[in-house]
Amino acid sequence: MREYDIVVVGAGPAGSMAAMEAAKQGASVLIIEKRQEAGSPVRCAEGVGKEGLLKTGIKIDNRWIANEVKGAKLIAPNRITVELSSEHAGNEVGFVLERKIFDRYLLCEAARCGADVMMKSSALGVIKDENGIKGIEVESSDGVHRIESKVVIACDGRESKVARSAGIDTKLKLKDTESCAEYLMVNVDYDKDFTHFYVGQCYAPGGYVWIFPKGDGIANVGIGVLGSKIGKRTGYPKELLDRFIKNNREFEAAKIVEHMSGTVPVALPLEKTYIDGLLIAGDAAHLTDPITGGGIINAMVSGKLAGSVAAKHVYEHTELSEYEKLWKKELESALIRDYIMKERFVNMSDNTLNLIADSLKDYRFSDLGMGGIIDAIKEKHPELMSELEGLI
Amino acid sequence: MNENISCNQSKCLYCGGCVPICPRNSITLRETRIEIDDSCNRCLLCLRICPVGALEVLEAKA
Ligand SMILES: Cc1cc2nc3c(=O)[nH]c(=O)nc-3n(C[C@H](O)[C@H](O)[C@H](O)COP(=O)(O)OP(=O)(O)OC[C@H]3O[C@@H](n4cnc5c(N)ncnc54)[C@H](O)[C@@H]3O)c2cc1C
Numbered sequence: 252m253r254e255y256d257i258v259v260v261g262a263g264p265a266g267s268m269a270a271m272e273a274a275k276q277g278a279s280v281l282i283i284e285k286r287q288e289a290g291s292p293v294r295c296a297e298g299v300g301k302e303g304l305l306k307t308g309i310k311i312d313n314r315w316i317a318n319e320v321k322g323a324k325l326i327a328p329n330r331i332t333v334e335l336s337s338e339h340a341g342n343e344v345g346f347v348l349e350r351k352i353f354d355r356y357l358l359c360e361a362a363r364c365g366a367d368v369m370m371k372s373s374a375l376g377v378i379k380d381e382n383g384i385k386g387i388e389v390e391s392s393d394g395v396h397r398i399e400s401k402v403v404i405a406c407d408g409r410e411s412k413v414a415r416s417a418g419i420d421t422k423l424k425l426k427d428t429e430s431c432a433e434y435l436m437v438n439v440d441y442d443k444d445f446t447h448f449y450v451g452q453c454y455a456p457g458g459y460v461w462i463f464p465k466g467d468g469i470a471n472v473g474i475g476v477l478g479s480k481i482g483k484r485t486g487y488p489k490e491l492l493d494r495f496i497k498n499n500r501e502f503e504a505a506k507i508v509e510h511m512s513g514t515v516p517v518a519l520p521l522e523k524t525y526i527d528g529l530l531i532a533g534d535a536a537h538l539t540d541p542i543t544g545g546g547i548i549n550a551m552v553s554g555k556l557a558g559s560v561a562a563k564h565v566y567e568h569t570e571l572s573e574y575e576k577l578w579k580k581e582l583e584s585a586l587i588r589d590y591i592m593k594e595r596f597v598n599m600s601d602n603t604l605n606l607i608a609d610s611l612k613d614y615r616f617s618d619l620g621m622g623g624i625i626d627a628i629k630e631k632h633p634e635l636m637s638e639l640e641g642l643i
Numbered sequence: 644m645n646e647n648i649s650c651n652q653s654k655c656l657y658c659g660g661c662v663p664i665c666p667r668n669s670i671t672l673r674e675t676r677i678e679i680d681d682s683c684n685r686c687l688l689c690l691r692i693c694p695v696g697a698l699e700v701l702e703a704k705a
């Protein structure tokens with residue numbers, strides 16, 4: 252039997268940040284990852300906001316930046332394009348990362364700060380007694396081990412089985428999950444300075460199609476479709492993506508060099524993100540932004556807070572509930588606002604999107620601000636105002 | 644092993660996307676393989692969420 256102050260499950264952005272922070276503060280930390288390498292295969296479009304990334308305290312390193320973009324282009328069903336500068340485009344605009352390198356970099360940093368690492372090792376479930384969580388059961392190549400710890404931090408991503416083993420309901424509803432298919436493509440004819448979002452039921456029911464440029468004609472091209480909108484008639488997301496690629500001239504000469512898939516929680520955060528001996532961070536706690544589907548930064552922010560509170564719990568007996576207070580202060584209001592927005596957006600008709608785009612096509616968002624947007628819509632399509640009430 | 648759902652390995656990209664959808668916690672991603680245990684009650688939610696259509700219903704035994 253081995254013992255650590257803190258065991259972190261999952262070496263994604265949340266887990267590596269948690270391990271790094273706890274180790275920096277002097278705790279003995281083990282990070283467990285079931286895959287044989289961190290970050291691969293990729294299940295991500297790899298876009299992050301520059302501001303957000305800087306806020307995490309990580310030093311920006313060109314080895315994991317594929318491309319820097321100036322803004323986003325939103326393309327409505329009628330093909331009218333609205334341009335957003337990066338300040339308005341939110342979590343996914345700024346850099347396009349190389350997550351295979353980025354995730355490994357963060358894990359190396361955690362190890363450098365003193366965390367032990369166990370790869371190709373699956374957490375099977377928490378060990379608990381009447382006083383709470385006491386550690387974790389792990390299966391690796393040499394058998395099943397029990398590892399005791401004062402705190403377990405669940406950073407196991409969307410699967411979120413560790414918290415589930417502790418009795419926390421982490422199930423996702425179809426209506427709160429985007430089902431995503433994505434290709435890495437080469438020879439894509441795009442504007443390298445912009446991420447592209449095709450928004451409308453005609454492209455992706457309850458979601459969007461994205462092109463995130465990585466430079467040299469390479470791009471992540473993907474689709475997210477809301478689970479509750481997938482049926483026999485729509486086909487599954489990969490089929491919809493194939494159709495989109497076939498029908499758009501940007502891809503005439505393009506070739507697929509990687510297949511990816513995944514799901515993104517577009518839910519409200521878990522009601523409870525801690526119990527005695529357990530903290531939950533990142534996708535495992537449903538901290539992805541429900542409108543954009545971006546979760547890298549929130550995973551890093553919540554992971555870092557979890558690592559810090561866990562270390563303080565070990566040394567200073569700080570209550571673990573402090574973690575929930577801290578991440579809520581940082582993230583909760585935006586997550587709730589964007590969840591409400593998502594509930595409206597997923598049912599918005601293509602006609603409404605077309606009219607919004609028509610109202611805004613002659614402006615750049617950077618010149619407008621929120622008040623300006625409302626005025627522009629009011630002037631051109633006043634009939635939309637009642638439908639958009641409370642949304643903008 | 645369950646007799647309800649099977650995963651077509653030639654389509655599955657082992658993304659784990661189906662795992663949190665299952666109301667009975669019947670699905671486990673073992674690195675590159677999806678395993679479904681016999682707690683599955685054939686609700687078919689996992690078929691709807693799989694982005695690549697890798698999950699299939701097995702014909703009920705006679
Ligand atoms: C198609 C797609 C596109 C996306 N695009 C973007 C984007 O452009 N920008 C953005 O910000 N976000 C994006 N996201 C979301 C983003 O990928 C996640 O929010 C982010 O990876 C969450 O980080 P995490 O550390 O919480 O979880 P993950 O990165 O999922 O890491 C979890 C880790 O835990 C491991 N694990 C799981 N179970 C166990 C276990 N039992 N034992 C041991 N290890 C385990 C997994 O193998 C994995 O390595 C996208 C997601 C998808 C699916």
Ligand code: SF4
Pocket residue numbers: 512513650654655656657658659660661662672677692693694695696697698
């Ligand atoms: S969602 Fe589909 S592709 Fe992903 S692991 Fe499940 S069966 Fe495989």
Ligand code: SF4
Pocket residue numbers: 647648664665666667668669670679682683684685686687688689690
């Ligand atoms: S059919 Fe329902 S119960 Fe069975 S594995 Fe799929 S989601 Fe779970």
